[in-house]
Amino acid sequence: MIARTLFVVPLFVVTLALAGAPPALAAAVGDVPRPADRDYPGVIDMSLDVTDVARHVYRTVETIPTPGPGPMTLSLPKWIPGEHSPSGQIALMAGFKVTADGRPLAWRRDPVEMTAFHIDVPAGVKAVTVSLEQQSAQPGGPVRIAVTPHLMVVKWTAMTLYPAGYRVSRIPIRASVKIPPGWTLATALDRDGGAVDGVTRFAATDVETLMDSPVYVGEHERSFDLDANPASPVRLHVFADNPDDLAASPEILEKHRELIRQADRLFGPSRRFAHYDFLLSLNEQIGYLGAEHLSSSENGYYGPGYFTDWAGLFSGHDILAHEYVHSWNGKHKRPADLSTQDYTEPMGNSLLWVYEGLSEYWGDTLATRTGLYTGSQMRERLALIAANAQATPGRAWRSLADTTNAYIMNSAGDLGATSWVRGLDYYEEGQLVWLDVDTLIREQSQGRRSLDDFARAFFGRPEPRGVSTYAEDDVVAALNQVQPYDWKGFLHARLDAVGGAAPLDGLARGGWTLSFDDQPSDYYTAYETAQGVTILTYSVGLQLSADGTVKETLWNGPGFQAGVISGDQILAVDGAPYAPDRFKAAIRAAARPGAPPIALVVKADGQIRNLSLDYHGGPRYPHLTRKAGTPDRLDQILAPRGAAAQ
Ligand SMILES: [Zn+2]
Structure with a gap:
């Protein structure tokens, strides 16, 4: 995910207890079965209708086989992977009905888990049918806009109920979606044949994969091959309000193709997906966003000018790179406390400074190695990031590590009064810490090794596809393999410090100093334009x-x-x-x-x-100034890697 996303759901309930026994209809507090490691007996059939664009309504009908008579709990996802928070979209869900053999069944919401519904399955009933409507947000509301007149973002997590008590990776599901006439869709899901009467059926998969595979649907789409290699092809699907906005020049597309090559050179040849689909919306209402998935990513640019005003509107050009890095850092390799087995189990965000901070660092690094940013734009961007870190008075009372709890405390993550409260600082201040690590490895090894070696060793080593979990000690051990050092002490001095200075040592070791003068940089001005603000913070x-x-x-x-x-x-x-x-x-x-x-x-x-x-x-506007007589390690970090380096 990228830090500028807004996703708010007002309901927020802390889990008090997760009982193991199946719930009775009169359930005890928090009586949702825990996910067991066993196959679900049956395949869910999920039909989604997203044709009601004018009224922003999605309609779900699901047929869920029952394991047998008695109590059963159906859950809508609550803790959403990539959003790092209990942001499941339950508040706008309506029209919820459960039937068995055509007869209505009573349901009862769990008193603690607002996303869980208890039913009692009568004897002889083989399957229940669930229907519901989910209204997309209206402009000005707290939930992100997902439906516009020309395109929409379909998130299965807001529309799909699953039977509690099983690992979501072991619940089979077959889904279909009906889209408006003349529109097309893009997703990482494999299709089961062609569309019939606007309905696209997808191959059977499991609930975890379906939830991790959103669908972009729109009137105007163009798709581009970024890597046609049949072993693990990568495609970019772009949706816009106007077909003219999809006019990508060969030069701009080539930068995106270079992103795939440079990521291979960073992580090594073991891609973590069978195929990858970038989904990109160019729509002001949906706005700037990023959400990672293993085999795809949701990306939203500020407005229609991503291709047509490339040189003028360049702030945020790292979005695809950041989300692509997540296929390795976050989706395949995942902090153990974020690796939950269903969506009711609470997530722990203690390692988001790796998950997001390092994705921010490598997203920006790759964006520059590929030419999505020029070196000068990247330095100006870093100056703004460093200036923000320096101008964060909240450092006086709250550590960087503690900011990783921001999304759990509030699904919006960012409450506006961020300089004293502190916001999602583990992204950009985390990035500065990783610059510190990278330059220190380069200094200590006399330029022989770098954080690229850590990328290959930690994220790129040959492993089966799927999730591989890690703890902080694994990160420290892998850093020590690259370059022996007191990495645990080094990291905690920066993560746990209260009252210290911003972590700008990496800039200095990179050969640059944060400075201020009376003129904004081009990046600064582009960033102000994109955000629609005048920034006089400094x-x-x-x-x-x-x-x-x-x-x-x-x-x-x-x-x-x-x-x-x-x-x-x-x-x-x-x-x-x-x-x-x-x-x-x-x-x-x-x-x-x-x-x-x-x-x-x-x-x-x-x-x-x-x-x-x-x-x-x-x-006063921030810049980076070259430190005379010192090695320009920042330039070395941002330089593209040649094919020989692989
Ligand atoms: Zn992210």
């Missing part, structure tokens, strides 16, 4: 949308000191109506000797207030 400590609404106030920064908080709206600056350029001009003017504070008129809590912003430091 001067007045404010981020604002175009109408002056404050998106974020840096804790204890100049804006905070003046009394401005997130959600306020700045109406006027020095007597003139708010405009981003006017605010920037006022910041420059206030830096002149003897200049007065900046006068703000702010709308806050329904009142108009006059505030004085006493800041005289001028504009």
Whole structure:
């Protein structure tokens, strides 16, 4: 997953107990059977209808064979892999009905697990039929938009009930989806024949694989071969509102093909999938997102310009690289506490600094090795990441390791007031820690070894396909194999520190220093445009949308000191109506000797207030500056690897 995803479900229930015995209809608290390691006796038939685009409604009908008469529990996925949280979409589920041989069966929701439903199967009933409707979110609501007039994202996890009490990898299921006339679909699922009357049937699989294989459905799709090698082909499926948005030039496509080659050179030849399908939406409503799967990924770009404004709108070009890395780091090789056997068992996020921090590091590294970013864009991006880490006052009370709990605490992950609370820092600050590790290996080994060797040894070694779990000690041991060092002490000094400085040693060892001047970099400006914000964090400590609404106030920064908080709206600056350029001009003017504070008129809590912003430091924007006389290890890290290196 990538950090800028919003996925909120208001219901949140902590598991208190997971009993082993089958539940009675009058179930005890949290009486959901635990997943046993045995085959489910029968194949679920799952039919999904997503043709009601205008009303944003998905309809499910499932036939679930029963193991026998008596109590049975049906669950909708709650803990969603890749979302690292109990974000299952239960709040908008409606119309839930269970029947047996045409007669309705009573159901009762578990009092603790809101996603679990208890039924009592009568004698002689071989299968129950379940139907439900799931409404996709409306604009402005808390749940991510998944249905638009021209394309939709279909997540089986929001639509599929499975029988509790079995490992989801051992429950067989056969699924089909009915899509609107004239639309097409893309997914990693294998098809069982061609579409008939808009219905595509998929080959029988297991519940775990189905949940890990979302479907993109749309009116305008183009698919591109990124690697046609029949042993493990890789394809890119792009969906947009307008066919013109799908005009990918050969040069841009070649960068995506190079991503597949460079990933092979990083991880070695053992790909973890039989085939891989990138699913990419170019739609503003769906927006920027990334969600990893073993054989596919969901990717959303900010808007339609991914191909058509490649040079202008380049922020976020690492999205496909980040998600592709996850096929190795996260989906195949998985932290033991994230490797659960069904979707009711709570997940543990203690190693997300590997799962996400390292994916962020290698996503950016691969994006630069392939030309998705230029070296200069990547350095400007790193400058922004480093500046953000440095400007995180929450470090004074909360460790980086503790931020890995953010998604469990709140499925939104990011509450806005992030500088003091801290947000999903294990992504980008985690990335800085891995840069630290990589440069240290290079320094200690006199350039003979690097984190690429760790990639090959830890993630790329020959193993059967499927999940292979690890613990922190395995990471430390593998690092020691590459380069002997006190890696446990090194990592924990950075992960557990409270009150220390941001981890910028890797930049310095890479040959670069974080610096500030009065001009934003091209990356900085592209990032502001993509996010629709003006970022003045490093001067007045404010981020604002175009109408002056404050998106974020840096804790204890100049804006905070003046009394401005997130959600306020700045109406006027020095007597003139708010405009981003006017605010920037006022910041420059206030830096002149003897200049007065900046006068703000702010709308806050329904009142108009006059505030004085006493800041005289001028504009400040982050950059990386080369440290003269030191090796440019960052350049070495970001350089493409040649075929010979494989
Ligand atoms: Zn991720």
